[in-house]
Amino acid sequence: MGLSYVEENYLKAILKLSGAPDGIVSTNAIAAQLSTSAASVTDMLKKLSDKELIAYQRYKGAALSDEGQRIATTLVRKHRLWEVFLVQSLGMTWDEVHDIAEQLEHIQSDALIECLDDFLGHPKFDPHGDPIPNAEGKYTVRAQIPLSKLTEGQQGIVIGVREDETAFLKHLNEKGLIPGKAIKVLTNDAYDNSIRLVTEDRELHLSGKVAGNIMIKLQ
Amino acid sequence: MGLSYVEENYLKAILKLSGAPDGIVSTNAIAAQLSTSAASVTDMLKKLSDKELIAYQRYKGAALSDEGQRIATTLVRKHRLWEVFLVQSLGMTWDEVHDIAEQLEHIQSDALIECLDDFLGHPKFDPHGDPIPNAEGKYTVRAQIPLSKLTEGQQGIVIGVREDETAFLKHLNEKGLIPGKAIKVLTNDAYDNSIRLVTEDRELHLSGKVAGNIMIKLQ
DNA sequence: GATTATTTTTAGGCTTGTCTAAAATAAATT
DNA sequence: AATTTATTTTAGACAAGCCTAAAAATAATC
Numbered sequence: 063m064g065l066s067y068v069e070e071n072y073l074k075a076i077l078k079l080s081g082a083p084d085g086i087v088s089t090n091a092i093a094a095q096l097s098t099s100a101a102s103v104t105d106m107l108k109k110l111s112d113k114e115l116i117a118y119q120r121y122k123g124a125a126l127s128d129e130g131q132r133i134a135t136t137l138v139r140k141h142r143l144w145e146v147f148l149v150q151s152l153g154m155t156w157d158e159v160h161d162i163a164e165q166l167e168h169i170q171s172d173a174l175i176e177c178l179d180d181f182l183g184h185p186k187f188d189p190h191g192d193p194i195p196n197a198e199g200k201y202t203v204r205a206q207i208p209l210s211k212l213t214e215g216q217q218g219i220v221i222g223v224r225e226d227e228t229a230f231l232k233h234l235n236e237k238g239l240i241p242g243k244a245i246k247v248l249t250n251d252a253y254d255n256s257i258r259l260v261t262e263d264r265e266l267h268l269s270g271k272v273a274g275n276i277m278i279k280l281q
Numbered sequence: 282m283g284l285s286y287v288e289e290n291y292l293k294a295i296l297k298l299s300g301a302p303d304g305i306v307s308t309n310a311i312a313a314q315l316s317t318s319a320a321s322v323t324d325m326l327k328k329l330s331d332k333e334l335i336a337y338q339r340y341k342g343a344a345l346s347d348e349g350q351r352i353a354t355t356l357v358r359k360h361r362l363w364e365v366f367l368v369q370s371l372g373m374t375w376d377e378v379h380d381i382a383e384q385l386e387h388i389q390s391d392a393l394i395e396c397l398d399d400f401l402g403h404p405k406f407d408p409h410g411d412p413i414p415n416a417e418g419k420y421t422v423r424a425q426i427p428l429s430k431l432t433e434g435q436q437g438i439v440i441g442v443r444e445d446e447t448a449f450l451k452h453l454n455e456k457g458l459i460p461g462k463a464i465k466v467l468t469n470d471a472y473d474n475s476i477r478l479v480t481e482d483r484e485l486h487l488s489g490k491v492a493g494n495i496m497i498k499l500q
Numbered sequence: 501g502a503t504t505a506t507t508t509t510t511a512g513g514c515t516t517g518t519c520t521a522a523a524a525t526a527a528a529t530t
Numbered sequence: 531a532a533t534t535t536a537t538t539t540t541a542g543a544c545a546a547g548c549c550t551a552a553a554a555a556t557a558a559t560c
Binding site: 501502503504505506507508509510511512513514515516517518519520521522523524525526527528529530 | 531532533534535536537538539540541542543544545546547548549550551552553554555556557558559560
Binding site for chain 1: 516517518519520521524525526
C-alpha cells in the first residue's frame with residue numbers, strides 16, 4: 063500500500079522541480095536533484111507511472127498526477143512541521159534541522175502528523191519562511207521579495223531563504239540574518255546587486271548571489 | 282559508516298532476546314522475533330559478525346559485542362524517549378505509540394536525541410514503565426512484580442507491562458489499567474492465578490495470563 | 501551407539517534500487 | 531536538410547535483504 067522511502071523522494075523531487083506551467087520535469091533534472099543517474103530515474107519513472115502517480119511518456123518527461131501531487135504535498139507538510147518542532151520546541155538552529163526533517167518526513171502515521179500540528183498550534187510557515195500546506199494541501203502565500211531587489215533606504219524583515227542548503231544557512235547564522243530580523247538597505251550596487259545593509263546590531267555587505275537567496279517582507 | 286534500518290533491527294532483537302547469562306541467542310529465536318526465515322537470519326549474522334557487532338559461530342548462536350550492545354542500547358533509548366514524547370507532549374495513547382516509535386528510533390542524529398531528552402526533562406521511564414538508558418547506556422531498575430504474584434489484600438500501582446503488544450495495551454486501556462492506576466487485589470486464584478481486583482472506579486477480573494503481563498509497584 | 505528429530509546452514513533465486521556502457525531519440529547547428 | 535550534440539532509454543550487472551528447498555550439523559531418543 064504505502065510507498066517506499068525512495069519512491070517518496072522521487073515524488074518530492076518532481077514537485078520541487080515542476081515550476082513550468084505544464085508541470086513537466088525532465089529526466090536529467092530529476093537525476094541532478096537526487097544526485098543519481100539518468101538511467102535510474104528512467105527506471106523509477108516507469109514504476110511511478112505504473113502506479114499512476116505521474117504521467118510519463120518516453121523521452122518527454124514526467125508530471126505529477128493528482129494523487130502524486132497529493133502525496134508529495136503531504137511530504138512537504140510533514141517536513142516543514144517537523145522543522146518547526148525542531149527549532150521551536152527543541153531549540154535547534156535552522157541550519158541543522160533540514161537533514162533531520164528529511165528523515166522525519168518519511169515516518170508513516172496520519173495520527174502523528176495531526177497531533178504534531180495541534181501541538182505546534184497549526185503554524186503557517188516553517189523556520190525558513192516557507193509555507194506549510196494544511197491537511198488538504200492548501201497553503202498561504204506570503205508577499206516576499208528577494209533582498210537583491212531592494213533599493214537604498216528600503217526596510218523589511220527577513221522571512222526565509224530560497225535555497226535551504228546547510229552551508230548557506232550556517233553562513234547566514236554567523237551574520238545574524240535569521241528569520242524575524244529587521245534590516246535596512248544602505249546601498250544596492252547597480253552593477254552586481256551586492257548589498258550593504260544594517261541590522262539592529264551590525265552593518266553587513268552581501269554579494270548579489272547571497273542577497274538573491276534571502277527573502278524579505280517589506281515594511 | 283552508519284547501519285541500515287534492517288541491521289539495527291537485528292541488533293535490537295538480539296539485545297531483547299539475550300537473557301541468558303552468556304547472552305547467546307539462537308538463529309531460530311531471532312527469526313521468530315523478527316518474523317523472518319532462519320536462512321535470512323544466518324545471512325545477517327555473518328554480516329554483523331564481519332562488522333564485529335556480534336560474536337557468531339556456525340551452529341552456536343550469536344551474542345552482542347560491546348559495540349553491538351552500545352548501538353542496540355542507543356536504539357532502545359531513542360525508542361523510549363520518542364514514546365514519552367508521543368504520550369506526554371502529543372497526547373497520544375500508550376497503545377498507539379509503539380509502532381510509530383519503532384520508526385522514529387531509526388532517525389540518525391545524536392544532537393536530536395539529546396535535545397529531545399532535554400526537552401522531555403530527562404525521563405527515567407517510558408509510558409509502559411520500561412527504563413530509559415541514559416547517553417552512556419546505564420538505566421535505573423525499578424522494583425516491580427507481576428500482578429499475578431500479588432495475594433489477597435495487597436495494594437500497588439500499575440507501572441507497566443511485560444509485553445507491549447498493541448492489542449494487549451488496547452485491552453488494558455479499555456479496563457482503565459493504565460500506568461499510575463492504584464489497584465488492590467481481592468482474590469488470587471491458587472489454581473490458575475486469575476485475579477479479582479478493585480481500582481478507584483471499578484472491579485475487574487483478569488486471567489492469569491493477563492495478570493502475569495502487568496507489572497506492579499507495591500505500596 | 502545408532503537412529504530419528506530438530507536446528508542451522510548452504511544453494512539458488514527473486515525484488516528493489518542502483519550503476520556503466522551502448523543504443524535510440526530529440527534538439528541544435530551548420 | 532544533413533550532421534553533430536545532448537538527452538533519454540535499454541541492456542546487463544551488482545548489492546542488500548528476502549525467500550524456498552535441500553544439505554549439514556547438532557540434539558534427542560531408543
